[in-house]
Amino acid sequence: MTTCLILDDFQDAALQFADWGRLAPRVAVEAVHDHIPDRDALVARIGEAEILVIMRERTPFPADLFARLPNLRLLVTSGPRNAAIDLAAAKAHGVTVCGTASHPAPPAELTWALILGLARHVAAENAALRANGPWQGSVGTDLAGARLGILGLGKIGTKVAQVARAFDMTVSAWSPNLTAERAAAAGVALAPSKEALFTQSDVVTLHLVLSPSTRGLVGAEDLARMKPGARLINTSRAGLVDQPALLRALEEGRIFAGLDVFEQEPLPADSPFRRLPNVLALPHLGYVTAANYRSYFTEAVEDIEAWLAGAPIRVLG
Structure with missing residues (x-):
């Protein structure tokens, strides 16, 4: 079974704002509620997960992090862009990066x-x-x-x-x-x-x-x-x-x-x-509303479904 981790889910909200059950039984989904700033601890926590869903720039993804995650194949970020992701490195390591909508x-x-x-x-x-x-x-x-x-x-x-x-x-x-x-x-x-x-x-x-x-x-x-x-x-x-x-x-x-x-x-x-x-x-609350979270996580599920079907959508880079 494919493993999906949702990182930096501070408010324990990700699983509440979308129907992740649509991915069962193909994908096992788990939310991580604590921020993990230590790079070694982060790599260990991600382990062999093939799919990651990240919230904005809470956890950056530079080239050296992609190099340490050989099993990663899909990275979904909330929002239509994420300056904290090295898109060239993602491509070099065979990782598809997808985004979502974000309301102004x-x-x-x-x-x-x-x-x-x-x-x-x-x-x-x-x-x-x-x-x-x-x-x-x-x-x-x-x-x-x-x-x-x-x-x-x-x-x-x-x-x-x-x-x-x-x-x-x-x-x-x-x-x-x-x-x-x-x-x-x-x-x-x-x-x-x-x-x-x-x-x-x-x-x-x-x-x-x-x-x-x-x-x-x-x-x-x-x-x-x-x-x-x-x-x-x-x-x-x-x-x-x-x-x-x-x-x-x-x-x-x-x-x-x-x-x-x-x-x-x-x-x-x-x-x-x-x-x-x-x-x-304030603790970066600008995008933290029910409407945005509903879009982020619902479209994250859609991104994963499309990737599993071999036709990724909302691809960045």
Whole structure:
């Protein structure tokens, strides 16, 4: 019988959101709920499994890992892309890599949870209320009339812009390839430059795909241009921002940040991002909704069925 392991199923959700029984009796499916960061322990846990289902970039798959898994034949990742998989190495080792759909609404919604949470000090006020602390200990920041700068105007950025207009915010966007026509079609203005976006915006939110050309796109100079007290929101990928520069800007108290993504996940216990008072941090929840999980795992089952039938679908690379 073929063995399938589902890695990093933190919430014990994978088996609940799809009918894995469709694979019986050809495939034995098992979910692994703990993250296994140690490479030797990971290889030992995977063992001779021929099929792996992975959740986003929780466990990277570089070339040296494929080399240590000679029995692996199918790797299914949630989402239509996964920068943490070495696709060339997968092909060289005879591993088919398939993806799934991913909905843009959940990360757009979480972006607004972070924006609103920072603007109205939701986490601090809730903690004070639970601790019987000061009543009304903060003064909120108005969004109406403020400027939202969107770095990356794809499906998610466009949804974020729609909500911003409902809040009566002024919205501008910029990305390396964004045109005035595309910006206008989304109902926003094209910022004349990245520098202008960071200088003029009260809130900057990132919605770009991480690639060699976008890694570190937001540097120390951009963060220094932000208005005192401005908010930086990142529900995309941590690598878009120079992390040491971001940490310095936050420790200096010049800006606020709403962060859902980090270079190392789960976030280390001693990470400064856990303690800084001007950071509202979440454990990468942008895609973690029932609708997305239903799509991820249902389509993972479909990917496995198609591969077993000799006609793989949604193949990456």
